Amino acid sequence: MARTVIPFGPQHPVLPEPIHLKLVVEDEIVKEAVPALGYVHRGLEMLVAKRDYHQMIQVCERVCGICSMIHAVCYSQTIEEMMGIEVPKRAQVLRVIWSELHRMHSHLLWLGLFADAFGFEALFMQIWKIRERILDINEATAGNRVIVSVNVIGGVRADLNPEQRDWIESELKIIEKELKEIQSTVLNDYTVKARTVGKGILTYEQAWELGAAGPTLRGSGVKSDMRMLKYGGYKLLDFEPVVETAGDSWARAAVRFREVLQSIDLVRQAIAKIPRGDRDLAAKVKGNPEGEAFMRVEQPRGECVYYIKASGKKNLDRMRIRTPTFANVPPLLAMVPNCELADVPVIVLSIDPCISCTER
């Protein structure tokens, strides 16, 4: 039987980013899938040689424009650990707020794209409509919609005033209401389930062994969320990770949808925890970092790892970033074979691929 060879990408309307999959299909069943990367590779890790460690924050933010905030947090924490800087509590809490806002907008963005991948345009529109409110919050509080650039080594450089806090609370209420409205569509709609349930199954063992991360890992029943490490402001908050056990695309979607609701809760908790008196936003930074550090944080797509080595110079010796998608690509390669061609976008998107951070 003759096989069709489909060049899926680098440019493809359902792939938001350039990645190429050579798909060999037979009767529209995928028999072989080989990826080609490198369409987004810029060479960021090398920029440490050309930027000082303060400037690198902005570069790290642009590893990924979606969870930029969390990259910056992770980078800052790594440097802070090396230099032994105590970040003011207010800054820690504020970092959580913006991080969780990023997680929400990232998850909603993804849910929309996911809906689009199985051809549910109206749902996409509905979700992205909700998401705009979060971007408005970012823009009003941090000065930009997606890449907020509020982190500096030692803290943050923007604050929330009481009116803004109230406004965020009221916006969150609206967001929560609108999310509840689409909840049954996302989780229970017959057509949605028909396209997601049982598609791209990753068992608990597979997920663990292939080194999956984030919702992809939690969708397979592994209780693993770096926020359980209680880094930064998270040590002040109640947190219990969201886990689903089915291991299919539906489970991953469900994890993310429930995490959005959880993030709303975390933001509320964090707002309540903003210290009253202490107005300190950033600690003073002196000198240059030295030594080695390894830091893990939870990004919307999962565990992000920074490894930094410095030797007391303005420029770092080495910065290594392992982003969650990098970890989720091998599981993806295990999920795609023997699925239907029509399910390829669904399965590929179900790991919430972020190629720009994968390739940096």
Next chain:
Amino acid sequence: MKYVILAFIGLVVAPLAGGLLAGIDRRITARLQSRQGPPIRQALYDVLKLFGKEGLALNKWQIICAWVYLIAAALACTLFFLQSDLLLIFFVQAVGAVFLVMGAMAGRSPYSQVGAQRELIQVLTYEPLLVLVFVCMYLAAGSFNISDILAVESPLLAQLPLAYIVLTYILTIKLRKSPFDFSTSHHGHQELVKGVLTEYSGPYLALTEVAHWYETVLLLGVCALFWTTNWLWMAVLLMATYFLELVIDNTMARMTWRWMLKYVWGIGLAMSVVNLIWLYAG
């Protein structure tokens, strides 16, 4: 004279109406998605623009196929307005459908090839159902001729409710609406990009678009035959049907063709058979 006018309607007015309908469709779709949407005449602008663009196609077969698709669709539509035989109209439109597929297969493009295969599955799904709907109409009206069907005293819908539901399935497939928009889609975000239409460009894409308008009008015409006794109710029926299509389009995910083949065949055949038996018994 009457026939000249009818032919004119079928040949010239119908596509314009189809184009406007496409615009209204997009506008309402936008509203359902809480968007403002394009102007009503947008579909006409699009096609006019396409006619002014550079034509790209992989080979001349594609161009021929695009033309045949258009001509067959136009002819089928004209025949409809001339009140010809339903089966004849069906076969003439099938010419268009087949050539669309063949055109997509004519080039070495994986996307249009896969699109063509899926389009064939769609043809495979709706054709028998459409024939059965026509047979139902035949049994109810005693003839395949539209003029005879028009002469029936009471609305066909009363006798053929299930057949009408089957027809809405067909309509969903033919209008390329979700959940059955997998061979090509009005929305670009689809795993096949544009499926059968991927390799058509510029004026040739415009031809297929106009042909699609003809087909839309034709199918709505068939729907209209279910309530011919009263203009008002006919209009209500058509509007309700079309609006229903839009709502379906906007409340469902795209399904796969395997699913469609199983369920639409199963349900469609079952309903047609029930309706047929009912007619035999009645």
Next chain:
Amino acid sequence: MTRDNLVSEVMNMKNEGCRFVTMSTVLTAEDAVDVLYHFEKDFEVTHLRLADQPLAEPVPSISGVYFCAMLAENELRDLFGMRFTGLVLDFNRTLFLDEEVTTVPLVNNCKITPTN
């Protein structure tokens, strides 16, 4: 840890039920690197270090043990010009880079030596 017991050490980690997190590499000299293997179990991270590994010498691949190390090893092939023996899916320096890039990016821009 040495090059010889690398694979068996990694095997041990796997048998203990560890998850492979990633590998990192740091230049320690002009042409030598430290290779770090990071593993996780119950939120505890374990690092294995293959110290002062000369770039010219191939390293045994652990992608046979952890398939997911394949990407990381290919990346090091691209960025440091390292070689791995027994790599399950070898992109041979085409994971990220095209022939237009004629230097090994993270090794002080030395020219690449063309390989088969």
Next chain:
Amino acid sequence: MLYLTPSVLKNMVKKPATRNYPFAVREPFDHYRGELVINPEDCILCGSCMRKCPSLCITVDKKAETWECDPYACIYCGHCVSVCPTHCLSMKNVHRAPAPQKVLMSEKGHPPQKKKKAAEAE
């Protein structure tokens, strides 16, 4: 099935959520980091912005007494604004307009010892 029906029908009867940009422009947020502008009058060519800019897009040339920025390489992070000792840099709260050509922002700066004098070169 059809869980979304109430929502879409509601959308149908409600006013669309669309902001009619560019025909109606909503009030911009105060803190939005939009177009970077310089008041060359106050620039003392100290070069702090040049050293802090993560995108390396500002060039201060003390000899030629020029301050240049490539707004098409600027990432609108605002660090230059916060380090500028004379507060001559600022950001509007609207974005910089798209243009068919890339032009450099190029200003004549004034070293501190001199008296202030408007000298713009464009």
Next chain:
Amino acid sequence: MFKSLIKNSRAKSPWIMHFDCGSCNGCDIEVLACLTPLYDVERFGVVNVGNPKHADVLLVTGTVNHRNKKVLKNLYDQMPEPKAVIAIGACGATGGVFRDAYNVVGGVDKVIPVDVYVPGCPAKPEAIIDGVVEGLKKFQQKVEQAG
């Protein structure tokens, strides 16, 4: 008459194709946001077709690198005339923060002619809409020059 109809329709129906050319996603998601209810560029007849053969306007976000420059060129070549290219964000214009990284070639104009640059990092949806409008103006000029 037909000719003038076509001409008028051109500016009313810009079909776009978006190519992410190694962007950090910041600009991408803003391009996508343009399609969503709040910005709804379909008001101007914009459709995101995702297929170069149907597109009139190419929106490019991100930096050009050695691998994707060939893709970019291919896509541009596959678009039927008349066409326009809009480079979005600092990366699309010059390469942005990344422009001195080893695998970055630079802005989009290193590979294909660009008609409009939209600054920003990321460019706001409003800026992108402005950019499309600006692009249409140029588009119209080009068409008029061609006759």
Next chain:
Amino acid sequence: MSNLLSILILLPVLSALACYIVRSGAVRRLVVTVTGGVLSVASVALLLRGSFEAWSPGTLFGLSWDLIITVLDFALLGVILYYGFKLKSLFIQIFTLAQIVLLSVFEFIIVEHVAVPAFRADNLSLIMVLIVSIIGSLICIFGLPYMNRHEKHLNLQKTKQPEFFFYLVIFLGAMNGLVLANNILWLYFFFEVTSLCSFRLIGHDGTKVAVANATRALWMNSFGGLGFVVGMMLAYNAVETLSIAALLTAGPQGALALTGVALICFAGFVKAAQVPFQSWLLGAMVAPTPVSALLHSSTMVKAGVYIVLRLAPAYQGTLLSDTIAICGAFTFVACAALAIGQSNGKKILAYSTISNLGLIVACAGLNTPLAITAAIMLIIFHAVSKSLLFLCVGTIEQEIGSRDIEDMRGLYERMPRTSFLAITGVLTMLLPPFGVLLGKWMAIEAAAGSIWVIIMLALGSALTVVYWARWGGGMMGSRKPGQPSESLPLLINLPLMLLCIGAVGLSAATPAIYANLIQPMLSSAALAVNTTTGSLGAFAVYGLYIALGLGLFVAFRAGRRAPVLRKVGPYMGGANLGEDGSFNGPMNQPVAFGAGNLYLSELFGEQKLTMWVNIAGAALLVLMIGGGL
């Protein structure tokens, strides 16, 4: 009259002998070509003389022809039995022995030998003669250069063409005899001759598969022959005449006679490879292409449907009629479904043939004037188009070394002329304004009153669209300007061109065919058709067909005149390399274009589906024969 009939029946026999005895290529070439020409002319002449009621040959050397035929009959069965033993096929031995016994009983005990006119011809017979003589001859002529190349491919030392053409040509005579026969014993004789010929032709190449398939063909057809003998006896029991004409005018005659008719129809079913007997015809694909073409289009299988159609008046209005319709419709849909799972071009053609024969049988079973008209139309147009397609596939196979439709993708680039003809052939099988579709249309209209039949027809015709459209579309392709077209021998080119022109031209002549040939026959059978409505009314709105034809013409002109296109490759997500559909894949390696059709193997996979189809088909057959009782 007598001259024409002798030419039509005996000339092929003589020519065949000539081919066999004079083992020279040149002579064979001359003999076959001339025979073909003469046969064609004779068939037209016969048509012009019109139908005749009865005609019997005189005697040969004082022996009555009836006697000769009887002797030959037993001789023939003897030969078959011989092959049965030689091939060690128990089935053949049993069935043939049973036939010999029963036939002896029948001939020597039951039948009173009164003179019955041996031949008779109504328009149906005349049309069949035309098809056999003209199309069959063209195929034989095509076979001349084809077999030369074929043997070259096989590296044969000693040519086997004399036997080949012996059976091929004699086949034509037997077919002519079969369709003209009035005496049922004669019919039986010719029927058996075709069985034997097809057996020899299928096994011609002598490979293991060929022999096995030939054996299967023979045992199945012997089974059919057995049915024929039993049916003949039962029918004779009821009407007490050997004359088919008399049998028909008598109409349905009670249970036993009806069972007899059913059994004769059963023989026709086997011959027409209706399910569950489709396997012999599929197996026949191993034979050289002219054989397949001959079996499929104008001879063998058409003999089967001819018998069913011929007997239609004898079971009109009975339950048997309905069951025949359902059996036929089932074959139509089942084989169309099976065809979808195939990528072997010849197999697709085979399934399509069986499927279409099923449709014809269904029409016979529907047994209304409209349906009978549809059946005859289908026989005509199917024969022309199918032979064209077979010959095209044969030509293509010799050129590209494959009969797989996947390998024919983009064939236009390499063989523009043949692929153009093949595409035309596909279109004539599938779309209006071509004749086959017209037949289908009438069939659907005729079946509208019969719920199960119409459902199966609706499904079947949709399935048909799928396998034809993808084949036709797949053959289209790009061509670089100035690339030379392929060159073919005249004797291959000519039959192809004639058949193509025939397929298209005859469609245009449909109304004339209907008015002059079919209608008179039906009205003579006192079955008036109201020609002003329905599909027959379409003949009145003939203008539409002109419009559609004109549309096709306009489209082709538009295509030809289209401006020279800028060369751009197909859409490959931007990774395209050049224009031939290859792209830059992982590791920067070029990946070649590849495309395959959907075969839906889980739904239409041959193995699984065949089993179910066979079970259902057998059940339906039992129902049918039982229904006669």
